[in-house]
Amino acid sequence: MIRFEQVSKVYADGTTAVDDLTFEVAAGELVTLVGPSGCGKTTTMKMVNRLIEPTSGRILLDGEDISAADPVELRRRIGYVIQQVGLFPHKTVLENTATVPHLLGWKREKARARAAELLELVGLDPSTHGARYPEQLSGGQRQRVGVARALAADPPVLLMDEPFGAVDPVVREHLQNEFLKLQAEVDKTVLFVTHDIEEAVRLGDRIAVYGHGRIEQFDTPAAVLGAP
Numbered sequence: 001m002i003r004f005e006q007v008s009k010v011y012a013d014g015t016t017a018v019d020d021l022t023f024e025v026a027a028g029e030l031v032t033l034v035g036p037s038g039c040g041k042t043t044t045m046k047m048v049n050r051l052i053e054p055t056s057g058r059i060l061l062d063g064e065d066i067s068a069a070d071p072v073e074l075r076r077r078i079g080y081v082i083q084q085v086g087l088f089p090h091k092t093v094l095e096n097t098a099t100v101p102h103l104l105g106w107k108r109e110k111a112r113a114r115a116a117e118l119l120e121l122v123g124l125d126p127s128t129h130g131a132r133y134p135e136q137l138s139g140g141q142r143q144r145v146g147v148a149r150a151l152a153a154d155p156p157v158l159l160m161d162e163p164f165g166a167v168d169p170v171v172r173e174h175l176q177n178e179f180l181k182l183q184a185e186v187d188k189t190v191l192f193v194t195h196d197i198e199e200a201v202r203l204g205d206r207i208a209v210y211g212h213g214r215i216e217q218f219d220t221p222a223a224v225l226g227a228p
């Protein structure tokens with residue numbers, strides 16, 4: 001589904017963020033990218049939806065070289081959730097969630113119905129939480145809205161960059177468990193960045209262990225934990 005072939009990224013200031021990455025993620029697989037800050041995890045993710053272009057190498061999505069894809073069309077196929085989900089403050093949660101269906105040209109009622117369905121999917125009540133404004137939600141609830149919005153166009157691929165990094169540990173564990181249930185239902189191909197090895201182990205079908213710009217190990221949680 002996603003294939004990196006000898007991908008490197010050197011930023012304009014000479015920083016090598018990612019060095020000769022080759023790996024493959026199967027359809028429906030959830031791969032966690034784990035490692036210390038600054039080792040290239042976010043750069044890897046942003047190259048998948050072309051927020052960043054590789055310096056060399058190529059990335060294939062479903063066998064197609066993404067450098068030839070239209071970025072807007074590409075991003076419809078890729079949901080993206082970051083640590084501090086940005087919601088429109090003057091729109092309700094339901095309206096925020098309906099934004100993508102709207103952009104896809106859906107009629108208002110159909111977009112709102114889809115938004116309600118998505119909110120339910122992430123454990124929010126469309127009629128109560130949906131009518132609130134983002135500031136009236138807890139941090140954990142806002143991240144759920146971010147996940148709902150990322151799923152709106154029903155993309156086959158989800159990029160999650162520390163989506164639960166800013167919520168407290170109890171809520172985080174709750175969100176992790178719910179995300180696993182959700183993933184069992186929606187069956188997306190997921191790249192999930194975290195610096196927390198416990199989270200990587202709990203969520204990942206496989207784990208890519210990053211060290212300085214490279215993947216040092218790419219294996220199942222059991223194999224990673226069993227490593228010396």
Ligand code: ADP
Pocket residue numbers: 011012013015016017035036037038039040041042043044
């Ligand atoms: P991680 O997500 O693992 O924290 P990043 O991919 O964000 O790592 O960053 C990898 C390296 O690239 C770091 O050394 C970081 O400082 C550097 N970097 C990230 N973005 C830029 C940029 N726009 N310009 C220059 N260097 C950058």
Ligand code: ADP
Pocket residue numbers: 135136137138139140141171
């Ligand atoms: P969580 O455990 O998910 O972080 P909180 O303890 O922050 O939730 O909030 C508990 C409940 O109070 C939630 O249902 C949330 O929607 C509601 N809530 C939190 N902040 C506000 C607010 N400013 N206005 C209205 N309701 C709020």
